Amino acid sequence: MTPKLIAIAGGTGTIGSWIVRALHTSPLYKPIILSRAISTHSSNTSDTTTIASSTDPSTKETYEIETRYVDYTSIDSLTTSLTGIHAVISALLIPSEKMIEYQLNLLNASIAAGVTRFAPSEFALSQEVHKQVDIDYAKIVVWDAVRAAVQRGDIDAAAFPCGMFMNYLAVGFAEGESERRRKSALAGFSEGALMFHPSPGEGGAPWVEVPLTEEGSFPDVTMTDIRDIGKFIVAALGIEEPWGGRELGMAGETRNMVETITIMQEVLVEDVEVRTITRKELQQRLDGLAQSDILPRIDVQYTMACGRGGSVVEGVLNRLCSEVKPVTVREFMEEAWGR
Template sequence: MPILAIAGGTSASLGRAITTSLLQNTKQWNAVILSRTTRAPTWLRAVDPDSKRTQIRKVDYMSIESLHAALKDVDTVVSVTSAVDGTQPQIQKNLLHAAVQAGCKRFAPSQWGFGPKGWENVKSLKWASDGVWEECLAQKDKIECTRFNQGVFMNYIGHGIYPVSSQVDKDASLEMMKAGGGYMAGEDDACQGLLRQGDLKDGSGAFLMGLKNGIAEFPKKDDGSWPRVTLTSLKDVGRFVVASLDLPSGRWEENMTMVGETLTMGELLAHAEAVTGRKFEVSAVTQADLEKKIARLSEDDFMARMWTEFKLAYIRDLDDEVVLKPVMNQLCPDLKPMGVREYMETFFHGK
């Protein structure tokens, strides 16, 4: 049985999404989770309590030798690491070279988010990608590589709808996750491990809009029109990644973009107002507004600069930057991702 290695796979977001999808949607693959610790998170104990199909292997990400040993018998390596200490690009390169040495067939570095132009145009994304893809291309005769891109995580819409469920004790959360396939009903199922890092002024941690408080901050183009945005839920990202494992050799494209739904900010607003039954307070920001803001921000204020750069990217409204091509949707036509309206109705009305 082939093995998928998920680097950083104990994470509550992408690691959980990919692993739970693998356990639920295929019996043809098992998973090895690479981690700095062998301690299994609660969600993993909920979905694979006896470790029948998953195994955690402790690694030193800065050691190719350590990674090489951990990748024994692995077919495909997908990285979801998020090292914010400056080592993220080197970790991806080490994983790549260890995968080549171990004879792995496929590798995907941890570059989740915008399309290929986004990694070139958005300065705040470069901390994670510096030289990584170029290194992948240099190894393309030895290993098949791709970048998985999904746009904005749809789960930002879920922030602030529910009380934070982390207050549930460990025993209760384990039982709830067993019942929910690795997710607790409520906040956890809506946000799917996505941290409350958005910059919405209500402090909910949402990005672009908050359903509970009925507010939105949308970038608007100079001609007065609303730009487009591609959103995909974390669970659907996991499903697409797992579906890609069964594509024949050579069918992985350099950019395996996936799309939950692409729509304009205006359409996003219309769905939100229809589902919540209220008129939203909308703040529209222009390119000039955002350029003035970023000029005032400290270079050390990473998150504020990132959100501002993202909104500037939306105003550019470019294909392959913030508007993604449904490459994986076409390669895996039986996989039907959740759309924005369905997400809102599921979690806003289901609270």
């Protein structure tokens, strides 16, 4: 059987590269990376990109993947590059108005090229929660267009929320062999800490900021390892029934923050300081930030969303694709910090 071609927009990024790795291991699919044209590679040309099989520096295995260079501002250019493609998975990360333009062009080019399935860049919160985060308005615009295309019968599509990246639990600092394992668990994730601060090497005890619910309790949080996202996407491609413009959520594990903190303490063999914060206090923190403070505002708004239950994602793919066994919080913590 000839493998189906799957194009990954942003396939060299953190999430995209793990989708590429997962597709590479399946005999049913062949990944194609879409990358923005540059001075050395004009649009509608192709080359090969070397992908490491793991972010663990002790693992030297690599493989070559075809890269097609595209002009995301041109639907015609994208349509040409998508000839013969079965599905397009977007993992683009462009925090600007171009995120809308690029993804809508990618959607329309997919339709023009006869692509069967499309997934916009998601891999975070559920659609309803995007209304609580300023920068996520772009995702709402794109998803509305995607659903409209599905309703017209132009293409099949789905969004793939995954909750909070479990890899936040590996942010910090360690030494020697522990540092190697921590970096491997990060899986290329390079963002700063958010709510969870597990590193015992930062000059104090590990700590967690807990956004309290309206009732004053600890919220539940869905966390998924970035490395498992690719596995879920491969499994989703094998679903025979239409994606149908649905949110096909994936969940590494959903736990109350009390349980996660307990696991942190057991693995780190150290008390974890708990710092609770109310909605009112978070709002005051947000009000103290300028509109230009984009990243700090995102952190506060995501934390606020978590306190409202917005970090919980229904594991639709967990039910539909039971062959995928995602990493649990305890397994991840033991990998990153286990002694």
